[in-house]
Amino acid sequence: MTPAVSQVLADLAGRVARNAAPNIPAADRAGELGLSALLLGLAAEMWDGAAEILAQENADLRALLAAGAKVWGEDTRRRWLDALSQGRDESLRLSALQSANGELKVALIALHAELERRDDPEARALESQIWRALVAASDRRRLSGSPV
Amino acid sequence: MxxxxxxxxxxxxxxxxxxxxxxxxxxxxxxxxxxxxxxxxxxxxxxxxxxxxxxxxxxxxxxxxxxxxxxxxxxxxxxxxxxxxxxxxxxxxxxxxxxxxxxxxxxxxxxEIAGFQAGTGPLWTAPYLESLPELGRRKWTILGQIARADPVALGLAAVLPATRAEDVWRRELDHWEGVLDADETEPLPVIRAAIRWLRANPPPPAQKVAVVHGDYRTGNFLYDTQGGIHGVLDWEMCHLGDPLEDLGWSFNPVWYFGQGKPGGLLPRDEAIAAWEAASGLVAAPDALKWWELFACVKGQAIWVSSARTWLDGANRDPILVYPAWALIDAQDRAALKVMGHL
Incomplete structure (x- = not known):
């Protein structure tokens, strides 16, 4: 969730306060408050499950990177994946989970591209696992009003 | 002010x-x-x-x-x-x-073209429901007319940067990948995989270098209750390119609005038929698939830019947060769907 919910809520708080002033044109006020309400609704839906979604996704990514470390021939890259796969989410702050998630996804993108360059059954099988994980992550993040 | x-x-x-x-x-x-x-x-x-x-x-x-x-x-x-x-x-x-x-x-x-709707809010309620198929046919007919138009005769060839039929895909992909590189706020494994596929499987040269509206979708035209369209709006991304780019963008699943069909209006085959009849061009399935996946990359670049603009602080309009929150995962899902994984 970028921008972070906490940042957006802080901004919306100021915006709602400003729109309480009597000199704001009615159309501007209606537009700003309508959008603010829409975002508050999205925040309410995302907020409760956000930490669990990121923690689950990070665990899945680490499992994929561990599998990747076993099949990647090049030493430096293999050690990189291996080190990341052994990490843990020590903090359950969304900012910490998000930061770890970003780092893991950078490695996943590199692993995915490497597997696409190969044509052996091991690579194909792990690539299929990556696609399944990406679909599962997208399912977990899906909002109730999502158009897709 | x-x-x-x-x-x-x-x-x-x-x-x-x-x-x-x-x-x-x-x-x-x-x-x-x-x-x-x-x-x-x-x-x-x-x-x-x-x-x-x-x-x-x-x-x-x-x-x-x-x-x-x-x-x-x-x-x-x-x-x-x-x-x-x-x-x-x-x-x-x-x-x-x-x-x-x-x-x-x-x-x-x-x-001002007064008296018509532009927003999608009322579209799937009375009194618009009965005319949705007609609105859909009109929508893709007009898109075909844009594709058929001669940029030179319109005077647009002098305003819009020139391009060659064999180069248009690379120019557009380079541009939007560059936007992602510059503005990405978190890594995007699905979209990066889509970009690798697009580069590995380039489309054929464009049938013609045409005027591309750039954001042709339900919500960007003024419509009435009879299925009529009275004004095509939001031409700010207009450029010369492959006319299939606009068709692919109009088929982006994020523009289905939860209605299960392109634009929330018309079955895909009928939309393609209306476009082909009006444009005189052919929507070859493989080429169209390339431009549909490209539309997912372009869409994601726009939603990501929206988040970046808000984060940089120059513009804190809440409208910039909405696409970042509501559409980034949906656009990933759209790309997964076009690539056959969802």
């Missing part, structure tokens, strides 16, 4: 454009919400000419401090002007101002 100052400066600007007019004034100004790339206002211009009182509904489109889509307003203005009076319905353009002197930022003024 406060509304009272905007009214005064806009009135003064309009008076300077109308030497035969007296007592020129701006009244009934109201902001139209929803646009993230331009600030849009509806207003009435009143004046006296030849002893007669006159009035006209107009639209002001002004650049905000930091817009969602970085474009030259001249491109948008000239695209509208090129199509005005022809079979593709667009509002009449009046004045373009590219400097900051008049209103603090560049803007253009256009005639």
């Amino acid at each position: 406060e509304e009272a100052e905007l009214v005064q400066r806009l009135g003064a600007y309009a008076a300077a454009q109308m030497p035969g007019a007296r007592d020129v004034a701006v009244t009934e100004i109201a902001r139209i919400t929803g646009g993230a790339s331009r600030q849009t206002y509806r207003f009435t211009l009143v004046w006296t000419e030849g002893g007669e009182a006159r009035r006209r509904g107009l639209i002001l489109r002004r650049d905000p401090a930091d817009s969602l889509i970085d474009t030259e307003r001249r491109v948008e203005f000239e695209a509208y002007r090129a199509f005005h009076g022809g079979e593709v319905p667009v509002p009449e353009m009046l004045w373009l101002e590219e400097g900051d002197e008049a209103l603090g930022s560049p803007f253009f003024v256009a005639a």
Whole structure:
């Protein structure tokens, strides 16, 4: 969730306060408050499950990177994946989970591209696992009003 | 700029454009919400000419401090002007101002096309429901007419950067991948995989180098209850390119609006048939698939830019947060769907 919910809520708080002033044109006020309400609704839906979604996704990514470390021939890259796969989410702050998630996804993108360059059954099988994980992550993040 | 100052400066600007007019004034100004790339206002211009009182509904489109889509307003203005009076319905353009002197930022003024809907909110309710198939046929027929148009005859070849039929895909992909590289706020494994696929499986050269609207979707045209379309809007991403780009964008699953069909209007095969009949071109399935996946990359680049603009702080309009929160995962899902993984 970028921008972070906490940042957006802080901004919306100021915006709602400003729109309480009597000199704001009615159309501007209606537009700003309508959008603010829409975002508050999205925040309410995302907020409760956000930490669990990121923690689950990070665990899945680490499992994929561990599998990747076993099949990647090049030493430096293999050690990189291996080190990341052994990490843990020590903090359950969304900012910490998000930061770890970003780092893991950078490695996943590199692993995915490497597997696409190969044509052996091991690579194909792990690539299929990556696609399944990406679909599962997208399912977990899906909002109730999502158009897709 | 406060509304009272905007009214005064806009009135003064309009008076300077109308030497035969007296007592020129701006009244009934109201902001139209929803646009993230331009600030849009509806207003009435009143004046006296030849002893007669006159009035006209107009639209002001002004650049905000930091817009969602970085474009030259001249491109948008000239695209509208090129199509005005022809079979593709667009509002009449009046004045373009590219400097900051008049209103603090560049803007253009256009005639208002009043009495029709643009937003998607009421579309899937009465009294619009019965005419949705007709609206869909009209939508893709007009898109075919845009594809059929001759950019040289329209005067747009002189305004829009030239390109070659075999190069258009690479130019567009390079551009939007560059936007992602610059603005990405978190890594995007699905979209990066899509970009690798697009580069490994390039489409055939464009059948013709055509005018591409760039954001042709339900919500960017004015419609009535009978399935009629009275104005195609939001030409700020107009460029020369492969006409399949617009068709692919119109098929982006994020524009299905939860209705299970393109644009929420028409089954895919009927939309393609209407487009082919009007354009005289062919939507070859493999080439169209390439442009549909490209549309997912382009869409994601726009949503990501929206988040970046908000985070950088120059523009904290809440409209910039909405696509980042509501559409980034949906766009990933759309890409997964086009690639056959969902």
